[in-house]
Amino acid sequence: MAHDALVVQGLDAGYGAVRVLHDVSLRVPEGQIVALLGTNGNGKSTLMQSILGLVKPTRGTVRAWLDGREVDLTGRAPEEIVDLGVVLVPEGRRLFRDLTVEENLVLGAWRAAARREISHNLRLCFETFPRLEERRRQRVGSMSGGEQQMVAIGRALMSVPRILLVDEPSVGLAPIIVKQVIETIGSLKAKLGLTVLMAEQNFTQAIRIADRGSVLVHGSIAFEGETAESLRDNHLVRQFYLGT
Amino acid sequence: MLDPVLIANAVVSGLLLGCLYAIASMGLAVSFGMLDVVNIAHPAMMVLASCVIAALCAPTGFDPLLAALLIAPVFGLLGAGLYRLYHLYFERRGDEAMQGLAFFFGLMIVIEVSLVLVYGADQRWVETGYGGLSLGLGPVGLPLRMLLPALMSLACIAALLLWLRRSFTGRAVAAVAQDRDALRFLGADPIRIKTVAFGLSVALAAIAGGCLIVVQPVDAHSGHVFIGRVLAVVILAGLGSLPGTLVAALVFGVIENVTATLFGPAWSPAVAFSLLLAVLALRPQGMFGRAHA
Ligand SMILES: Nc1ncnc2c1ncn2[C@@H]1O[C@H](COP(=O)(O)OP(=O)(O)OP(=O)(O)O)[C@@H](O)[C@H]1O
Numbered sequence: 001m002a003h004d005a006l007v008v009q010g011l012d013a014g015y016g017a018v019r020v021l022h023d024v025s026l027r028v029p030e031g032q033i034v035a036l037l038g039t040n041g042n043g044k045s046t047l048m049q050s051i052l053g054l055v056k057p058t059r060g061t062v063r064a065w066l067d068g069r070e071v072d073l074t075g076r077a078p079e080e081i082v083d084l085g086v087v088l089v090p091e092g093r094r095l096f097r098d099l100t101v102e103e104n105l106v107l108g109a110w111r112a113a114a115r116r117e118i119s120h121n122l123r124l125c126f127e128t129f130p131r132l133e134e135r136r137r138q139r140v141g142s143m144s145g146g147e148q149q150m151v152a153i154g155r156a157l158m159s160v161p162r163i164l165l166v167d168e169p170s171v172g173l174a175p176i177i178v179k180q181v182i183e184t185i186g187s188l189k190a191k192l193g194l195t196v197l198m199a200e201q202n203f204t205q206a207i208r209i210a211d212r213g214s215v216l217v218h219g220s221i222a223f224e225g226e227t228a229e230s231l232r233d234n235h236l237v238r239q240f241y242l243g244t
Numbered sequence: 245m246l247d248p249v250l251i252a253n254a255v256v257s258g259l260l261l262g263c264l265y266a267i268a269s270m271g272l273a274v275s276f277g278m279l280d281v282v283n284i285a286h287p288a289m290m291v292l293a294s295c296v297i298a299a300l301c302a303p304t305g306f307d308p309l310l311a312a313l314l315i316a317p318v319f320g321l322l323g324a325g326l327y328r329l330y331h332l333y334f335e336r337r338g339d340e341a342m343q344g345l346a347f348f349f350g351l352m353i354v355i356e357v358s359l360v361l362v363y364g365a366d367q368r369w370v371e372t373g374y375g376g377l378s379l380g381l382g383p384v385g386l387p388l389r390m391l392l393p394a395l396m397s398l399a400c401i402a403a404l405l406l407w408l409r410r411s412f413t414g415r416a417v418a419a420v421a422q423d424r425d426a427l428r429f430l431g432a433d434p435i436r437i438k439t440v441a442f443g444l445s446v447a448l449a450a451i452a453g454g455c456l457i458v459v460q461p462v463d464a465h466s467g468h469v470f471i472g473r474v475l476a477v478v479i480l481a482g483l484g485s486l487p488g489t490l491v492a493a494l495v496f497g498v499i500e501n502v503t504a505t506l507f508g509p510a511w512s513p514a515v516a517f518s519l520l521l522a523v524l525a526l527r528p529q530g531m532f533g534r535a536h537a
C-alpha cells in the first residue's frame with residue numbers, strides 16, 4: 001500500500017477571531033486523488049490555504065513526504081512550501097488577465113526546480129491542452145472560463161508539482177467542460193504520478209477519478225470514504241449531493 | 245498666420261520635450277500605475293538626481309547623461325530600501341491611502357529642504373560640449389541638448405519594456421500589478437517583487453534627472469512643475485500602461501509646445517490639462533487603460 005504523501009493532523013485554522021477549521025485530520029496517499037467534498041462555506045478553501053501556508057493554523061500540523069523524506073510544512077511561508085513542490089490551483093483560478101497564455105504559464109515555473117525545465121513542461125502543457133498552444137499569444141482575460149481553467153492547471157503543471165492541490169476546478173463551467181477538466185486531472189495523475197487533493201462540489205464528477213474522499217461539514221471532517229462506493233452510500237453525501 | 249515651418253518646429257520640439265516627460269513619468273507609471281504606491285516625491289527624486297549629477301559633472305566636465313547611468317543603481321538601491329520602510333510602516337498595516345501619501349509628501353519636503361541646505365537656493369546647470377549645437381532637418385532644428393536626452397529616454401524606456409516582457413522578474417512585476425496575492429500561489433514573494441520594481445522606478449528618476457539637467461537648469465523646487473504633468477501623463481495613459489505612458493507624454497509635449505507657439509506659453513498648461521479632463525470624461529480608464537470589471 002502507498003504511504004501517505006500529505007498528512008494533515010488536528011488542524012485548527014481561521015481568520016482572526018473566526019475559527020473555520022476544527023480539528024481537521026486528513027491523509028492523501030502518494031499517487032492517489034483525494035476528493036475534498038463539502039458545500040459552500042464549509043472550509044474547503046481554508047484547508048487548501050492552510051496547507052499552502054497562506055492561512056496560519058492555530059493548532060495541528062501539516063506534513064508532506066517529498067523525495068523520500070518527511071517535511072513539516074506547518075508554519076512555513078507559502079514561498080517555501082511551493083518551492084518544495086506543493087502547488088495549488090486556486091479557487092477562481094487567479095490568472096493574470098492582461099498577460100498572455102504563455103506568459104501566465106511561464107510564470108508558473110517560478111520555483112527554482114521548475115525553471116530548468118520550462119520548455120519541456122510547456123510542451124507537456126500544450127500536449128495536455130492543445131487549445132492552449134493555438135492560443136498561446138492570446139490575452140488570458142479574453143478567454144472562456146474553460147480555457148482559463150486549462151491555463152490555471154497548466155500554470156500549476158509548470159511548477160512541477162509533487163503534490164497538487166486543486167480548489168474547485170469545475171466552478172462556473174458547462175457540464176461537458178467539467179467532465180473534460182476532471183478527466184484531465186485524472187489522466188495527469190496517472191501520467192505524472194501526481195498526488196492530488198481536489199476540493200469539489202460536483203460529487204458525481206469528482207468521484208469518477210477520486211481514489212477516496214473526505215466530507216467537510218462546518219469545518220470538521222464528517223466522513224472519510226476509503227472507496228467511491230462507501231462515499232456514494234454515505235448519508236451525508238446522499239443528503240448534500242445526490243438529493244436522496 | 246499658420247506658418248507650416250513654425251508648426252513643424254513646434255511639433256518636433258514638442259516630441260523632444262515629450263521624451264523628457266516620458267522618462268520623468270515612466271518611473272511613476274511603474275510605482276503608482278503598477279505597484280499602487282503613490283510616490284508623489286518622484287519628481288523631487290528626479291531633481292535630487294539632477295543636483296547630484298550637476299555637482300559631479302560641473303567641476304569635472306563628466307557627461308551628465310553618463311553620470312545618470314552611473315548613479316541610477318545607487319538610486320535604485322535607495323528606492324528599494326525606501327519601499328521596505330514604506331511597506332513596513334504603511335502598506336502592511338493597510339494605512340497606505342492617506343498616511344502613505346503623507347509619507348511621500350513629507351519625503352518630498354525633506355528632499356527639497358536638504359537640497360536647499362546642501363546646494364543653496366540657486367539654479368544648478370551643467371555645461372556640455374554639445375549644449376549649443378543643433379542638427380538641422382531641413383528647416384526644422386534639432387538642438388542636441390534636447391535630442392540626446394530624448395534618445396537616452398527612449399533607449400531606457402525600450403530597455404524597461406523589454407525587461408518587463410522578457411525577464412522572469414519583469415513578468416512578475418507585470419503580474420504583481422494585476423493580482424498581487426496570486427503570485428504567492430506560484431511561490432513568488434510579491435513584496436520582494438514590489439521592492440525590485442520600486443527600486444527600478446527610483447532608478448528611472450535618476451535617469452530622468454540626468455536628462456533634465458541637460459535640457460534645463462534646475463533648483464531645489466524644480467520638481468513642482470513636474471508633479472502635475474507626470475501625474476497627468478500617467479493618468480492620461482491609463483494607470484499601469486507603460487507604452488501608453490510614452491504616447492501620452494509625447495502627446496502632452498506636442499500639445500504644450502504647439503499651444504505655446506500659437507497662443508503663448510501661458511495657455512499651454514490650460515490646454516494640456518483640459519485635454520486630460522476631456523479624455524477622462526470620455527474614457528475614465530485613460531487612453532490605453534483597460535476597463536476592469
Ligand atoms: N478571508 C476571510 N476572512 C474571513 N472569513 C473568511 C475568509 N475566507 C473565508 N472565510 C470564511 O470561512 C468559512 C469557510 O470558507 P471557505 O472559503 O474555506 O469555504 P469553502 O468550503 O471553500 O466554500 P466555497 O465552496 O464556497 O468555496 C466561511 O464561513 C467564510 O465566510
Ligand SMILES: [Mg+2]
Nearest residue numbers: 044045091168
Ligand atoms: Mg472555496
